[in-house]
Amino acid sequence: MDIFLHILWNNVLPLSVIIGLGAFLHRMFTLDIKTLSKLNFYLFSPAIMFQLLYGTAISLGLLGNVLLFFTAFMLAQYAVTEAVVRLRGYDGGKRAAMRNSVLFYNSANYGIPINQLAFSGNPYTLSVQIIIMMMQSLVPNTYGIYSVNAHKADWRRIRNVILSMPVIYVIPVAFAMRGFHVPLPGFLDISIGYLANAFIGTALFTLGVQLGSMKGGIDRGLALDVGLSVLLRLVGGPLLAWGVVLVLGLDGMLASALIVSSAVPTSLSSVLLAVEFDNEQQFSSQTVLVSTILSIVTVTATIYLLRVG
Template identity: 70%
Template sequence: MNVFLHILVNNVLPISILIALGIVLQRSFKLDIRTLSKLNFYLFSPAIMFKLLYNTAISLSLFGTVMAFFALFMLLQYALVSAVVRLRGYEPSMRSAMRCSVLFYNSANYGIPLNQLAFHNNPYTLSVQVLIMMMQSLIPNTYGVYSVNAHKSDWRQIRRVILSMPVIYVIPVALLMRYLSVPLPDSVVTSVDYLSNAFIGTALITLGVQLGSMAWRISRKLLSDIGLSLLLRLAAGPLLAWGACEAIGAHGLLASALIVSSAVPTSLSSVLLAVEFDNEPEFASQTVFASTAVSTVTVAAVIAMLGV
């Protein structure tokens, strides 16, 4: 019960307040949501990724293990969701939206504080979470962009968009600068801090703006699709993560950190992609909202079962 209340008060409630503010702002002023999504993609997300990678100590052995886990885990998730969308007979846009809702999970503003809660601010497990966040930032900006555009654009246009995403350059630069101990001027550190601090708030307000702009005509099919996404993300996700840990021989604290990292709700990236490229934005927004709410129970259950 303590874990449940802690997640509710310290994870879900702050998120809900910012989403609500976005809804109120949209109802009052009709904000330009594409401008908000561009700020997240091109400024705030790259800044927080650079800051975390540059400031976090990560060993090469841990890097290799986490990358092996992540590759296997994503393949397992992709195989499962691809089988489901094929059985359901979804249209291309919905196939992409469902994949994004399952494959992209909230490893940043939900995963980082959750990791600190579950593992009592352990620097080792935080390093694990930062690596997962790195990949969960890279994949939406590469595969995610391709996925939501593949059915309506040619490869040259998609490639041009992917290559314009700053985060694919920020990640190797931050890792290299960390490895070589390249110092940053104070003015640059301050600027990066300002930008990275704006990421979570702006992303959540963007979700609220999208929710506030919808008519909320919820059909039985939409509810079914959202429920299916929640099942695949919040229930199947931790089970597949456990299987991936067993396959690569990860045990103990490392395995627990990896499984907890997989249990979080659908990422805001799926909403930003849906809005930016006009791909099932209503489904994406409502799924993020619903999975965040339901995760109070499912994440607490995962932590309790792991006994961390």
């Protein structure tokens, strides 16, 4: 019960307040969601990624193990989701939205606090979560962009969009600067810090604006599809992660941190992609909202079953 209340009070309710403000202000003033989306993609997301990677010590051994897990886990998730997509007979846009809602999970503003809660601020498990967050930032900005555009644009245009994403350049730059001990000038450090701090609030606010733009609230016609997505993300995610760590022979704190990292709700990036590229916006918004609410129960159960914290 203590974990349940902690997640509700310190994770879900703060997120809900900002989402609610976005919905309220959009109803009042009809805000430009495209501008908010671009701020997230081109400014705030790259800033927080650089700040975390530049400021965190990560060993090559840990990096290799986490990347191996992440690759196997994503392939397993993709296979299961693809089976559901084919059984349901989704078209191009809906197929991409369903994949994104399961494959992309909230490893930043939800995953990092949950990691800190479950493992009592352990720096080792935090490093694990930051690597997962790095990949969960890179994949939506590459594969995610491809998936939502593949059915309506040619490869050359999609490639140009992907190459315009700052995150794919920020990651190697941050690693290189840390590896070669390149100091960051004080004024840049402060500026990046301000931008990084704006990421979570702006992303949540953007989700609220999208939800506020929906007519009549939750679309009952999407209930089954949203339910399948949430089931695959919140229940299928940690179960698949458990299977992957067993197959790879990972154990201890590393295995527990990886399983907890996989249990979090659908990422805001799925909504940002839907908004930016006009692809199944209502479905994407509702999966984030419903999975975030239900994660109070499922994440608590995952942490309890792992006997961590």
